[in-house]
Amino acid sequence: MRSDTDPRNCPAGKICTGSVATYWKLAAFLRYAATQPEPMIGRGDDDVFLSPPMLLAHASLLARLSQPVFAGVFEWYSWRTQTLHSTGFGLSAGAARHGRKKVWRNCTSARKALGHDAAQHPVSLTTPRQPDLCVGPLAFAKGPLVMLSSSAVRWLVRSPLFSRDLKRAREMMDGRAPPYHGPGSGRIDDDVQLGYWMAQLPHLRVVGFRRYMAWHDRWKAGVTGYLPRLLQAHKVPWDKQRTLCNQTRAVWSKARRASVSLHCDSSPPCRDCAHVPTQKACAIDVALDLGPSWRPPPTCAPVCNFKKGSEPQLPGQCWAP
Structure with missing residues (x-):
């Protein structure tokens, strides 16, 4: 080993x-x-940004299920x-x-x-x-x-x-x-x-989070465009955590309501697989209603020259605090 x-x-x-x-x-x-x-x-x-209110919303919705739950991407x-x-x-x-x-x-x-x-x-x-x-x-x-x-x-x-x-x-x-x-x-x-x-x-x-909307595997340009659904973002640069936290708090304070859904299929997570047949596949979605006037806060501009999933080399020019 x-x-x-x-x-x-x-x-x-x-x-x-x-x-x-x-x-x-x-x-x-x-x-x-x-x-x-x-x-x-x-x-x-330990290198993820979590939205506390969105985490609570997901947990509260999942806790309503009477069956055992396994949720993620x-x-x-x-x-x-x-x-x-x-x-x-x-x-x-x-x-x-x-x-x-x-x-x-x-x-x-x-x-x-x-x-x-x-x-x-x-x-x-x-x-x-x-x-x-x-x-x-x-x-x-x-x-x-x-x-x-x-x-x-x-x-x-x-x-x-x-x-x-x-x-x-x-x-x-x-x-x-x-x-x-x-x-x-x-x-x-x-x-x-x-x-x-x-x-x-x-x-x-088996409950799936919405990938690339609620659940982001890598920090990249455009994540802040999903703040109304953002649950977690992986590998967010440490110097961006405070800004993202402030932006998250701001959108939750502006939200008038949230639409929520938790749908379970009548079939198991996959066919011809190793899951017991009584399991069911589900999907969860929580989205804030911010109204038509809401615009996502600025993040790294698309003209910045950096690789997908990495922090820009010129954060002073790319990042708007």
């Missing part, structure tokens, strides 16, 4: 994810969250159940299904691969000759912001599936169980592990 303290495992200028430390932090966070009284639990990165992977390894990434379920077909992956969506009622009676991984079952695709919520209902978190930490996988991770870390060897080896992707666990929860509501 990869050591977080070995610089060879995280080259300069690269972002390392899926380390052993983040995996155990996830486990500790889930155990702590399961003991808290709040109806909704949030987990996010979703992408897709398959999962090796014995070596806790993600494989076959796809931006969509269809793309991940295509990657699943690779012979060397040998992944399946069949429920028999998970064992009958996998959450309560998970497949044992203690047999040395047990094949490294690969199941998928499954939806995982991207790390910048994830929200779960407390009922989903409590179900998870009490599930034998949770204990089984943490035990396996410890065995691999201690060298008592063989890890995966191949492309992307030496890591456990905690976001995908959480997605795998959630894919086994009966009656779960």
